[in-house]
Amino acid sequence: MNIQSEPEAHGPVYRLLAGVSYGCLVIAGVQLVTLIAIFGWLVWGRYVLNDTPTWVEQLALLLVVWITFLGAAAAVWNKSHLSIDFVREMLPDPLRVPMRWVAVIAVGVFGAFLAWQGWTLAAKTWPRVIPMLGITEGWRAMPMAICGALTVVFSLYHVGELARGDYKITGEL
Amino acid sequence: MGLAVLFGIFGFGLFCGMPVAFALGLAAVGGFFYEGLPLFIGFQRILSGVSVFSLLAIPFFIFAGELMMQGGIANRLVRLAASAVGSLRGGLGVVNVLSSMLFGGISGSAVADTSALGSILIPVMKDKGYDPDYAVNVTVTSSVAGVVIPPSHNMILYAVAAGGMSVSKLFIAGIVPGVLMCLCLAIVAYWVAVRRGYPAETFPGFKALGIATLVALPGLMTAVIIVGGVLSGVMTVTESGAFGAIWAILVTTFVYRELTWPAFKNAVLTSVRTTALVMMLVATASAFSYMLALYRVPELLGNFVTGISDNPIIILLLINLILLVLGMIMDMAALILICTPIFLPVAVSLGMDPIQFGVILMMNLGLGLCTPPVGACLFVGCVVGKVRIEQAVKTIMPFYLAILVALMLVTYVPAFSMTLPGLME
Amino acid sequence: DEWRGWAIHPEDYPNTVAMQSFADKVKEVTEGRIEPTVYANGILGSQPDAIEQVRSGALAWANFNMGPMGEIVPATNVLSLPFIFRDVEQMHHAMDGAVGQQFSDALSEAGIVALSWFDSGSRSFYNTKKAIHSPADMDGLKFRVMNNDLYVQMVDALGGNATPMAYGEVYQSLQTGVIDGAENNYPSFESSNHYEVAKYYSVTNHLIIPECLCVAASVWEGVSDADKAAIKDAAMEAAKQQRELWAARETASLDKVKAAGVEVNNVDDPAAFQSAMAPIYANFIAAHPDLEQLIKDIQATE
Ligand code: NA
Ligand code: NA
Numbered sequence: 051m052n053i054q055s056e057p058e059a060h061g062p063v064y065r066l067l068a069g070v071s072y073g074c075l076v077i078a079g080v081q082l083v084t085l086i087a088i089f090g091w092l093v094w095g096r097y098v099l100n101d102t103p104t105w106v107e108q109l110a111l112l113l114v115v116w117i118t119f120l121g122a123a124a125a126v127w128n129k130s131h132l133s134i135d136f137v138r139e140m141l142p143d144p145l146r147v148p149m150r151w152v153a154v155i156a157v158g159v160f161g162a163f164l165a166w167q168g169w170t171l172a173a174k175t176w177p178r179v180i181p182m183l184g185i186t187e188g189w190r191a192m193p194m195a196i197c198g199a200l201t202v203v204f205s206l207y208h209v210g211e212l213a214r215g216d217y218k219i220t221g222e223l
Numbered sequence: 224m225g226l227a228v229l230f231g232i233f234g235f236g237l238f239c240g241m242p243v244a245f246a247l248g249l250a251a252v253g254g255f256f257y258e259g260l261p262l263f264i265g266f267q268r269i270l271s272g273v274s275v276f277s278l279l280a281i282p283f284f285i286f287a288g289e290l291m292m293q294g295g296i297a298n299r300l301v302r303l304a305a306s307a308v309g310s311l312r313g314g315l316g317v318v319n320v321l322s323s324m325l326f327g328g329i330s331g332s333a334v335a336d337t338s339a340l341g342s343i344l345i346p347v348m349k350d351k352g353y354d355p356d357y358a359v360n361v362t363v364t365s366s367v368a369g370v371v372i373p374p375s376h377n378m379i380l381y382a383v384a385a386g387g388m389s390v391s392k393l394f395i396a397g398i399v400p401g402v403l404m405c406l407c408l409a410i411v412a413y414w415v416a417v418r419r420g421y422p423a424e425t426f427p428g429f430k431a432l433g434i435a436t437l438v439a440l441p442g443l444m445t446a447v448i449i450v451g452g453v454l455s456g457v458m459t460v461t462e463s464g465a466f467g468a469i470w471a472i473l474v475t476t477f478v479y480r481e482l483t484w485p486a487f488k489n490a491v492l493t494s495v496r497t498t499a500l501v502m503m504l505v506a507t508a509s510a511f512s513y514m515l516a517l518y519r520v521p522e523l524l525g526n527f528v529t530g531i532s533d534n535p536i537i538i539l540l541l542i543n544l545i546l547l548v549l550g551m552i553m554d555m556a557a558l559i560l561i562c563t564p565i566f567l568p569v570a571v572s573l574g575m576d577p578i579q580f581g582v583i584l585m586m587n588l589g590l591g592l593c594t595p596p597v598g599a600c601l602f603v604g605c606v607v608g609k610v611r612i613e614q615a616v617k618t619i620m621p622f623y624l625a626i627l628v629a630l631m632l633v634t635y636v637p638a639f640s641m642t643l644p645g646l647m648e
Numbered sequence: 649d650e651w652r653g654w655a656i657h658p659e660d661y662p663n664t665v666a667m668q669s670f671a672d673k674v675k676e677v678t679e680g681r682i683e684p685t686v687y688a689n690g691i692l693g694s695q696p697d698a699i700e701q702v703r704s705g706a707l708a709w710a711n712f713n714m715g716p717m718g719e720i721v722p723a724t725n726v727l728s729l730p731f732i733f734r735d736v737e738q739m740h741h742a743m744d745g746a747v748g749q750q751f752s753d754a755l756s757e758a759g760i761v762a763l764s765w766f767d768s769g770s771r772s773f774y775n776t777k778k779a780i781h782s783p784a785d786m787d788g789l790k791f792r793v794m795n796n797d798l799y800v801q802m803v804d805a806l807g808g809n810a811t812p813m814a815y816g817e818v819y820q821s822l823q824t825g826v827i828d829g830a831e832n833n834y835p836s837f838e839s840s841n842h843y844e845v846a847k848y849y850s851v852t853n854h855l856i857i858p859e860c861l862c863v864a865a866s867v868w869e870g871v872s873d874a875d876k877a878a879i880k881d882a883a884m885e886a887a888k889q890q891r892e893l894w895a896a897r898e899t900a901s902l903d904k905v906k907a908a909g910v911e912v913n914n915v916d917d918p919a920a921f922q923s924a925m926a927p928i929y930a931n932f933i934a935a936h937p938d939l940e941q942l943i944k945d946i947q948a949t950e
Contacts, residue, residue, distance in 0.1 A: 078499070079491040082282055089283075089465030093458055096826075100788055102811045104800050111274045117282065118273050118506065121499020122244070132500060132602045132612065135240030149239040156241050160249045167266035174263065174700075178719050181795040182812055191270060219240075261704040267697055276814035382841055459817055459826050516691040517652075 067207055070200065071127035078120040081113045108182045115190055119197035126157060127204045135219060150217065154208045161201025168195030229254045229514050237596055244500075248507035254514035265510045272509030273502050276461065281334060282498040283464030287445065287471050288342035289490035294475020294482035296343075296442030303432075303439040310426040313416020315348050316361045320409045323365035324372065324402065333592050336366035337600045338497060341607035353421055355610045356618045363604035363615070364622040365408050367589035370555075371582065372401035381559050381581045385567055392644040396578045400586060400633045400640050407625035415621055441474045497606055504602060524549070525565035535573040539634055542566050543587055550591015551598065558588055579633070582640040586630045590623065651684040651708035651867065654698040659688050662835075662893035663711050663766055663859070670861065670886035677878040682871070684709060703759040705866035712760075713768055713859045714751075715794060723754035726942055729932060730802045731922045733856040733946065736770055740891070742949040743858050750942055751860075759865040763883030766859040767894045772852045774837060774910075775829025776822055780850035781916045783807055783924055792818050792830040798928065802854065805924045815840075822846050831855070835894075838901035849905065849912045852921055861886060 060068075092106040125131045138149045168191050175187035211217040232253040236246030248269065255265045290296070308314045322340055341362040348358035370377055378393050427435075448463065448470050458466060475482035482490075528541045546566070549558055562584065570580040592600040595616055605612050633639045653671065655664045664686060671684035692698060692707065695716045701707040703720075718725035726732060733739040742748065743765040752762040773780055773791065780786055786808040793799035795812045803810035811827050821827045822845045829846060831854070837843055861883050871879065906912060915921065933940045 075492050075495055078495040079488075082286060082491055082495055082498070085279070085282065086286065086465045086468050089462050090469055093462050093466065096790065096809070096811070100790075100809055102790065102809055104810060104812050107276065107812055107814070108795065110279055111276065114279055114282065114502070115270065115273050117495060118499050118502035121495045122503040125496060125500055125503075128496075130496065130500070131242030131244055131503070132606065133237075133240050133242045137238055138240040152239040153236075153241045156236055156239070156249055157245050160245045160252070163248075163252055163262070164266070167263055170263050171266060171270065181719070181797060182800070190274065194266065194270060260706045264697075264701050264704065264706045267700060268693060271694060271697055276817060459821055459824075461817075462826075513692060516687065 063207065067127060067204060071124045071204070074120040074124045074200070078117045078124075081117050081120075085110055085113045085117070105182045108180055112180065112183070112190055116193045119193035123197040123200040123204070126161070126201045129208075129219070139219065150219075151209075151212055154205055154212060154217075158202050158205030158209070161198045161205060164198025165195050165202060166198070168192070168198050171195075225254060225257050225514075226518055226520070228257045229511070229518075233511070243596060243602070244503040244507045247504070247511040251507065251510035251514055254511075254517075258514075258517070265513065268510040268513045269506045272506045275505075278502065278505065280461045280464045281338065281501060282494060283461065283468050284336075285338040285342070285497050286490065286494040287464065287468040288338055288340070289494045290468060290471040290475055290482065290487075291343050291442065291445065292346065293486040293490045294471065295479040296439075296445065296471060296475060299435070299439040299442050299479075303435040303443075306427050306432045306435045310423055311413070312423040313353075313413055313419075313421040314423060315344065315351060315353060316357070316412035316416050316421070317409050319344050319348070319358075319361045320365040320405050320412055323362070323368050324405045333366040333369040333589060334501065334599045334603055336369040337363055337603045338501075338607060340366070341604050345604075345608040349608075351422060353416075354419065354618075355608050356615050357415060357419065357421075359604045359608040359610050359615045360619045360622050361408070361412050362608070363593045363598075363600045364619070364626060365405060365412075366600050366604075367586070367592065367626060368401050368405050370585045370589040370592075371397045371404060375585065377555060377559060377585060377588075378581060381563055381584060385563050385577055385581065393578055393581050395643045396582050396640045397585065398643060400582050400629065403632065403639060404586065404626055404629040407629045408622060411621045411625040415618075441478045442471075444474070445471050497603070500606055501599060501603055504599065520549075522565055525569065528566075529569055536635070538569065538573060539575075542569065543583070543630065543634060546584065546587040547590060547594075550588045551594045551596065555588045555592060555599075558591075559584065576637065576641060578644055579637050579640045583630065583634050586626065586633060590626050590630070593619070593623070593626075649682055649708075651682055651863075652692075652706075653684050653686045654690070654692050654701065654707050654710035655686055655688045656690040656695060656698075656711075656713075657688065659686075662890050662897050664688050665893055666766070666886040666890035667711055667861070669889055670882050673882040673885065674879050677882060678875050682875065682879070699760070702862065702864045705864045707864065708867045709861070709863045711766060711859055711861050713857060715796065715855075715857050717755075718796065721754050721758045721760075722936065723939060723942065724751060725798065725932075725936070726939055726946070727751075727857050728796060728798045728855070729929065729943070730798070730854045730925050732943070735853065736767065736856055738949060739856050739858055740765075740767070742946050745949065747942070747945050747949060750945070755860070755862065756865060760860075760862045761865050761868045762860040762862045763880055764861045764887035766861060766887055766890045768857055768859050769833035769835065769894060769898055770853040771831050771833050771855040771857075772850060773829055773831045773854070774842065774846045774849040776825070776846045777828050777848070779848045779911055779913045780852070781913070782920055785850075789828040790826075792821065792827045798932070799855075801928050801931070802925065805928060806921065818842060819845065834898045834901040834905065838905050843905040843908055843910050847910050849910050851912065851914050852918070854921065 088106050088109060092103055095101055095103045138146055141149070171191035172188040172195055175191060178187040179185065180187055180190070208217065229250050233246050233250035236249055237243065251265050252262065255262050308318055311317060319340065322344070323336055345358040345362055349355055369375070375394070375397065378397065382393055445467050448467055472482065524545050528538060528545060531541060532538055546562065549562065567577060567580055571577060592598050595601060595612055601612065601615065605615050653667060655667055657664045667686050671686055675683050693701065695712060696719070698707060698710055699712060699717065699720055702710050714724045714727040718728055733742065748765055755762050773786070775789055775791070777789060778785060783806045786806045788809060790809045790811050791803045792813045793803055793810050800810040800812065813821060813827065818827070818830050819840065819842060822830065822842060830842060837849065868876070902912070933943070
């Protein structure tokens, strides 16, 4: 089911959130390309310049955290996280409907935890510096907070879909 | 009681159709509340679960695989494989197993193997009329070879946890069991293919085979760069993954001229999505694993085993069973570190060599990567193959059996793992 | 009360054995009021994570190396300065005395109560290429170091190419030549199997980093004064045992790597290595003027 193929059927809130989700993917994509480029630079530096760029490993670890959480937020919007929903979908409506509500709300609840604890961790680690990079450790926890906040917002929209009765179980993979 | 909270939330979340990653995370949160532990500890685990150097290979292999698909390398590779062994019934299944043997022998990561080979072979297999579940099953189970066949960073982890053993011997010990496992899988892949009546193409002749080889060569270089980079010692596995991706960009842009800007953008965005799904699981699973470690679940199981029987055959079977169950629900690296100190002494007391036990551990936990509810390879395979987990698992049993047969042979016949290392002395 | 304790090493490692003795002793002297347990093999997380767990009271006690502590307690960075101690014996004297107390004070401000000091030996360079006798021999060689600016500066100052790398990557990287060498103590050199691929171990003793046996401040507050004294005694005893076991383990590891064909050599002129560190000390003191006295106190210790 490709939801994005019929944008005119959706309101401005949908278009805004879909745009935010796509923006997350694009930023993460730029980060992925950066990740590959700095590894190229690492090998070049070690063999050609005989001067290993010591910041690459730490920057790579930071980038992969950003890619993970930005991509995970977009996957919440697209409903493409891996789930086992065949049990639920086999059950009769009186069971299936509340279970869908539970699943959507539970995702939002965990998103709230991600946002809250990501924020806490970022604040906690702010005074610390990532070795070899010289920037604050807070940058590492920040994407978790962003992912959490977006997960809450996206889940709220999905709750709205459930209430209106136009909730689709699977997005595009 | 704490365990009931943990598994209760996890099970209920899964049952309701929650994403696995979020169910694991929410269950861990429940556990932290129940134990009165500061919540930020759990989320710190989630963060540091992702910040692991060896995991960096995952996005690289996923991206290289995407590029090989989008830029026309994969088609040419498969055309080559089809001209070589396509005349065998279900030939692509066997090709899949064999390429896993070679590819996994390079990457050392079963998940990377699944994503790289899966993104190349699964779409082609589907095109050729293979059922998606079969394509995913073959890809996922054969990727376990990557853990067993050297090099394998999981084996280094085991050597460290076991408190000092020869890593080179351990590496060599993995070769025969890895090949044995692939042999069993190839037989099953062939058998299932025959039963389902998958196509066999006609052998196109040696000239056509030669041309297919030449055309595929620049693409094949991607694998050569990855293998050569590691074997020649120019790069680490992670770096060679990055270089494989860079090479793939160059070949598909300048040699095959199929990598357009939209195709490149598509490859990047798809890689990001796949990477994020896998890494999010790794992240929340590490918070979940923290609670399991805190409740000493693996140790309780260790005591349980030795309390049940003193018959070596039965104890080894029990150990294998417990590892299989744990492998279903926990992360491989964490399990190696936790289970080695518990089960290795038991195995050694039965007269087993620590090297043989290491190989058994790799095969067993490797199988756990292919099983629900927590099986990283299975997840990646299903994402790449666009197949629902329940659909893939429905027909995967014969492939599990193939690995189990190999596992039993390696467990009860020491010669499979110990002959090659013995030659070293 | 159960006191959950964190250990990075396996059960049979000197540190873990001593921690278990400590746990047994504490249970005995407090008549079971306090029951410390040991979670070995780092199953509850890496050291930076475990430090946070102790600070928050999620873990009651632990054995921490002072190397990674520098990010949280800046004063402990002094212990990561190359050649800060002359030898292990001097380190014992310093840490068991007034200097150790200064570090305890700094740690307690971060919520960690250091009860006694363990040994982690002294670290030296090993590589796959040649025996190192003088800093000139390190020229252009790629050495893996832990992720800390001080260690990078150290290798660069000696003329090598400092390469920060995850520990788990080191074996394969040595084997395939991605790096030429690394640095560690004998037991780790042996247990990591790096000696299988790196056949030259050159005794520079450039880093002597103590470890603490410590309790979470929030947990420590709730202990009666009598129990505190008894627990402190048990910790001192554990440190004594750990140091003995460590020395034995070092000898055993040294024998094992030598038997495996590793060439172990002393450097010709240790002073040449030490004098190369002058700019690092100057930089460090410029960045942390408040720590200059602590450095002088260490150097003044017999
Ligand atoms: Na491998
Ligand atoms: Na495969």
